[in-house]
Amino acid sequence: MSEFPVHPVPESFKGAHITADNYAAMYRESIEDPATFWGEMATRFLHWHQPWNEVVSYDFPKGEAAWFSGGKLNVSVNCIDRHLPEKAQQPAIIWEGDDPTDSRIITYAELKDAVCRLANVLKSRGIQRGDRVCIYMPMIPEAAFAMLACTRIGAIHSVVFGGFSPEALKDRILDSSCSVVITADEGLRGGKRVALKRNVDKALDACPDVHSCIVVARTGAEVDWHDTRDVDYSQASAAADSDCEAEVMDAEDPLFILYTSGSTGKPKGVLHTTGGYLLHAASSFHYVFDYRDGEVFWCTADVGWVTGHSYIVYGPLCNGATTMIFEGVPTYPDPGRFWQVIDKHQVNIFYTAPTALRALHAVGDEPVKRTSRSSLRLLGSVGEPINPEAWEWYYRVVGESRCPIVDTWWQTETGGMMITPFPGATPLKPGSASFPFFGVDLALLNEEGAEIEGAGAGYLVIRASWPGQIRTVYGDHQRLIDTYFSTYPGYYFTGDGATRDEDGYYWITGRVDDVLNVSGHRMGTAEVESALVLHDKIAEAAVVGFPHDIKGQGIYCYVTPMQGVTPDDALKAELIALCVEEIGPIAKPDIIQWAPGLPKTRSGKIMRRILRKIAENELDSLGDTSTLADPEVVESLIAERQSH
Numbered sequence: 055m056s057e058f059p060v061h062p063v064p065e066s067f068k069g070a071h072i073t074a075d076n077y078a079a080m081y082r083e084s085i086e087d088p089a090t091f092w093g094e095m096a097t098r099f100l101h102w103h104q105p106w107n108e109v110v111s112y113d114f115p116k117g118e119a120a121w122f123s124g125g126k127l128n129v130s131v132n133c134i135d136r137h138l139p140e141k142a143q144q145p146a147i148i149w150e151g152d153d154p155t156d157s158r159i160i161t162y163a164e165l166k167d168a169v170c171r172l173a174n175v176l177k178s179r180g181i182q183r184g185d186r187v188c189i190y191m192p193m194i195p196e197a198a199f200a201m202l203a204c205t206r207i208g209a210i211h212s213v214v215f216g217g218f219s220p221e222a223l224k225d226r227i228l229d230s231s232c233s234v235v236i237t238a239d240e241g242l243r244g245g246k247r248v249a250l251k252r253n254v255d256k257a258l259d260a261c262p263d264v265h266s267c268i269v270v271a272r273t274g275a276e277v278d279w280h281d282t283r284d285v286d287y288s289q290a291s292a293a294a295d296s297d298c299e300a301e302v303m304d305a306e307d308p309l310f311i312l313y314t315s316g317s318t319g320k321p322k323g324v325l326h327t328t329g330g331y332l333l334h335a336a337s338s339f340h341y342v343f344d345y346r347d348g349e350v351f352w353c354t355a356d357v358g359w360v361t362g363h364s365y366i367v368y369g370p371l372c373n374g375a376t377t378m379i380f381e382g383v384p385t386y387p388d389p390g391r392f393w394q395v396i397d398k399h400q401v402n403i404f405y406t407a408p409t410a411l412r413a414l415h416a417v418g419d420e421p422v423k424r425t426s427r428s429s430l431r432l433l434g435s436v437g438e439p440i441n442p443e444a445w446e447w448y449y450r451v452v453g454e455s456r457c458p459i460v461d462t463w464w465q466t467e468t469g470g471m472m473i474t475p476f477p478g479a480t481p482l483k484p485g486s487a488s489f490p491f492f493g494v495d496l497a498l499l500n501e502e503g504a505e506i507e508g509a510g511a512g513y514l515v516i517r518a519s520w521p522g523q524i525r526t527v528y529g530d531h532q533r534l535i536d537t538y539f540s541t542y543p544g545y546y547f548t549g550d551g552a553t554r555d556e557d558g559y560y561w562i563t564g565r566v567d568d569v570l571n572v573s574g575h576r577m578g579t580a581e582v583e584s585a586l587v588l589h590d591k592i593a594e595a596a597v598v599g600f601p602h603d604i605k606g607q608g609i610y611c612y613v614t615p616m617q618g619v620t621p622d623d624a625l626k627a628e629l630i631a632l633c634v635e636e637i638g639p640i641a642k643p644d645i646i647q648w649a650p651g652l653p654k655t656r657s658g659k660i661m662r663r664i665l666r667k668i669a670e671n672e673l674d675s676l677g678d679t680s681t682l683a684d685p686e687v688v689e690s691l692i693a694e695r696q697s698h
């Protein structure tokens with residue numbers, strides 16, 4: 055699959071938690087007897103107030119799954135209180151600010167204090183078990199406090215990425231009827247300020263049910279203040295009790311909602327529950343990162359994405375680890391920032407996204423080599439396929455051929471890692487996510503929906519429930535069934551394609567649906583299209599991805615103006631602004647191509663396959679165009695493409 059050599063398990067990982075000696079037997083048990091396997095794991099990784107009655111029961115066609123039914127636990131107790139006897143003074147969170155001179159350490163004792171106080175503030179605003187709380191925050195420790203404070207009292211959090219626009223924020227607040235928003239005055243990224251509170255104010259104009267907005271002063275900027283609604287975080291926390299009894303939750307009580315994009319319609323509120331999710335996050339953190347007590351773990355994701363939920367907050371803290379929260383960006387103040395931070399905080403395990411690696415690779419080795427990185431033991435990658443060139447650079451230059459790389463494939467819907475190497479057990483093939491995690495029963499299906507045996511390429515599906523499985527789409531269970539359990543009855547459909555090589559390694563090839571992955575951010579083509587056609591000069595739009603050196607995929611928009619409109623650069627600029635306004639800066643189109651018409655079948659369906667090929671400039675392989683209503687449309691699109 056790749057001309058790059060296989061990297062054997064290094065000597066230094068021979069004593070890892072998982073080695074070639076125990077992986078196969080553990081994996082086999084996890085598939086053949088999940089109840090025994092996960093029952094033992096749940097005892098080992100989690101603290102329960104009351105044991106469960108049944109480890110697992112599920113029904114894929116109905117989109118139902120329940121893990122540890124009847125079991126009682128509290129997530130904040132698992133992530134904080136139970137570590138206090140031994141680790142009260144150990145750093146739970148190391149925060150590195152946008153400015154390199156800005157950092158903070160929060161011990162487990164301090165975490166307990168901050169979380170309980172905020173939980174009491176939420177209670178004082180009437181928040182109870184089951185209520186929804188929206189968190190729209192920069193990457194500051196208070197973002198984690200907010201999540202954990204919700205879990206303390208059994209409220210369901212919905213974290214919305216701080217890069218989303220007021221419009222996108224409003225949609226998410228309304229969809230899950232949140233009654234409180236926790237935010238900051240401003241965010242700070244790469245020296246630039248982000249007007250979070252102003253965005254919230256705009257969003258809340260259309261959200262009458264939000265009665266409280268708790269505001270952390272990050273930059274101290276002047277912000278508009280609504281006396282009855284807005285609450286100053288530090289004042290309210292200081293006044294609140296530093297103890298808050300933990301609400302005892304059922305294993306299947308909702309823990310959080312996280313919106314993610316699909317191929318159609320508005321983003322879906324992926325709902326995760328308490329016991330199974332936490333176990334998946336905690337066990338994968340321990341085994342895949344081979345975490346050792348006292349080590350410093352750094353995941354560079356944003357808490358607005360699932361990676362931040364599972365591997366900045368819940369997985370590490372449930373293990374009593376030290377987790378980093380980084381406010382800034384990889385290239386500020388200079389492209390050596392990641393490596394300087396690794397030295398500064400003596401990071402042992404570093405987990406980032408291929409898009410960041412490609413951007414840093416492009417500026418050369420010098421900023422890396424100026425640093426020591428001697429603390430690093432293990433590297434990780436997540437969010438999109440990592441090309442073997444970026445993998446090799448990460449391995450040789452960043453990790454000095456000493457640190458294994460775990461390329462972890464998973465999704466918002468899976469809660470935790472699903473395909474990944476184990477650093478002590480898996481010889482690494484650059485670009486392959488390799489083998490399934492415990493309890494993950496994978497299959498590849500062909501076009502007819504039949505399972506492929508041995509080596510081959512197909513649609514990646516999952517045959518049986520796993521603990522971190524999505525439980526529902528908030529407010530729309532039918533959508534869960536339609537999206538994940540209907541395409542191939544009896545399976546969970548991932549939306550990804552993959553190949554399996556002759557050694558059984560999986561290689562993810564990317565989405566097979568209309569979902570883009572732009573710099574590791576998931577985005578539905580339909581969302582960008584809806585934004586574009588809001589413009590009154592636009593009749594129609596079709597959006598596809600195209601290969602982009604740094605972002606992985608770029609956003610390519612074919613746009614048909616209304617009759618009589620002469621399109622020009624000013625209109626392009628307006629369309630770009632519209633996407634940013636409707637979704638956020640991550641949805642900025644890379645290319646807008648004017649399209650007098652779009653290729654459609656006689657029944658009016660846009661043929662995206664052809665648009666994708668034109669965007670990729672693969673004009674020789676357009677495939678069958680005979681079903682097009684108007685084949686000339688393609689000729690004119692190609693001519694226009696060539697002029698770019």
Ligand code: WTA
Pocket residue numbers: 314359360361435436437438439440461462463464465466467487548549550562564565571574575576
């Ligand atoms: C893609 C992020 C290849 C994939 C955790 C998946 C990957 C989507 C990898 C989920 C990887 C994630 N190799 N592709 N290691 N990790 N993906 O929900 O297409 O933001 O379906 O979850 O990202 O994105 P999401």
